[in-house]
Amino acid sequence: MIWIFRKEKIVLKDRIITGISKDKSIRFFAVDATETVKKGIEIHQLFQPDSIILGRLLIAAIMMGIDLKSDKDRITLKIESDGPIGGALVTSDKNGNVKGYVNKPGAAASKGIIGIKDAIGNGVLTIIKDLGLKHPYIGTVKLIYGTIARDLTYYFVKSEQIPTSISLGVLIDEHGNIRQAGGFMVQLLPETKEEIISKVEKNIRSFPNLTDMMDMGYSIEKVINDFILKDLSPEIKRTVPVRYYCDCSKEKFARGLKLLGKEELEEALEKGEKLEIVCHFCRKKYIYGENDILEILNEL
Numbered sequence: 001m002i003w004i005f006r007k008e009k010i011v012l013k014d015r016i017i018t019g020i021s022k023d024k025s026i027r028f029f030a031v032d033a034t035e036t037v038k039k040g041i042e043i044h045q046l047f048q049p050d051s052i053i054l055g056r057l058l059i060a061a062i063m064m065g066i067d068l069k070s071d072k073d074r075i076t077l078k079i080e081s082d083g084p085i086g087g088a089l090v091t092s093d094k095n096g097n098v099k100g101y102v103n104k105p106g107a108a109a110s111k112g113i114i115g116i117k118d119a120i121g122n123g124v125l126t127i128i129k130d131l132g133l134k135h136p137y138i139g140t141v142k143l144i145y146g147t148i149a150r151d152l153t154y155y156f157v158k159s160e161q162i163p164t165s166i167s168l169g170v171l172i173d174e175h176g177n178i179r180q181a182g183g184f185m186v187q188l189l190p191e192t193k194e195e196i197i198s199k200v201e202k203n204i205r206s207f208p209n210l211t212d213m214m215d216m217g218y219s220i221e222k223v224i225n226d227f228i229l230k231d232l233s234p235e236i237k238r239t240v241p242v243r244y245y246c247d248c249s250k251e252k253f254a255r256g257l258k259l260l261g262k263e264e265l266e267e268a269l270e271k272g273e274k275l276e277i278v279c280h281f282c283r284k285k286y287i288y289g290e291n292d293i294l295e296i297l298n299e300l
């Protein structure tokens with residue numbers, strides 16, 4: 001039995017698919033991010049509603065990042081809001097690597113708040129595209145809906161003028177464990193014919209729910225082919241594995257420690273203090289002792 005379970009897991013490995021309808025008028029993205037979201041939630045030890053908020057943001061970032069051109073490009077989704085979670089941030093690249101955090105884990109639940117919108121509160125959603133240029137591209141929308149998916153839909157229409165439909169789902173069982181996490185995104189290219197638009201609209205309207213379908217064993221490929229782009233002959237162009245991944249290192253944070261300045265570093269040395277940094281994204285702890293601090297001071 002265990003063997004079968006494992007085999008199934010390999011088949012349903014986290015991945016994103018992207019492609020286009022045969023008539024080249026509708027782009028689609030779909031992601032199975034179940035293990036990725038599980039890992040993020042495990043790292044930060046989140047429960048509801050934080051787990052759902054981070055999960056949805058991770059899924060969205062994966063789909064928005066996959067279009068980036070260079071390996072170094074990054075897309076960041078940042079929520080700044082007045083709700084108990086105190087904001088959140090996720091970042092991804094074109095290779096399906098994603099990571100993120102919520103600012104105040106556990107704060108919403110401790111206040112008895114379970115709704116996503118209430119946990120987020122009022123604020124803004126900012127999309128930052130760092131394409132290695134002097135200035136990143138920044139687009140901001142007010143969080144009107146508080147579901148993240150609808151707020152992003154609004155962002156695409158307002159800031160990028162791309163009619164977009166987004167679905168983000170995190171399915172949690174009665175014990176708070178992630179059962180499924182995934183999403184899809186459909187974008188209309190300019191000059192999409194009216195009849196095609198109404199066809200895809202009808203498909204999406206009549207589609208039950210992504211994570212419920214995934215839970216019944218439907219793959220994201222099948223969901224796109226048989227439901228979302230039904231009768232539109234979708235062609236998958238790319239399949240990219242997806243993972244929760246943090247590229248932090250002791251050296252990288254040491255560069256950040258230089259910003260503390262000579263005085264503060266020397267003071268730590270004198271007092272025999274160790275400097276400690278915890279990565280926001282992966283919770284890994286880095287400790288800088290005397291030798292490390294001396295090394296940093298030498299480079300100043």
Ligand SMILES: [Zn+2]
Nearest residue numbers: 246248279282
């Ligand atoms: Zn890290």
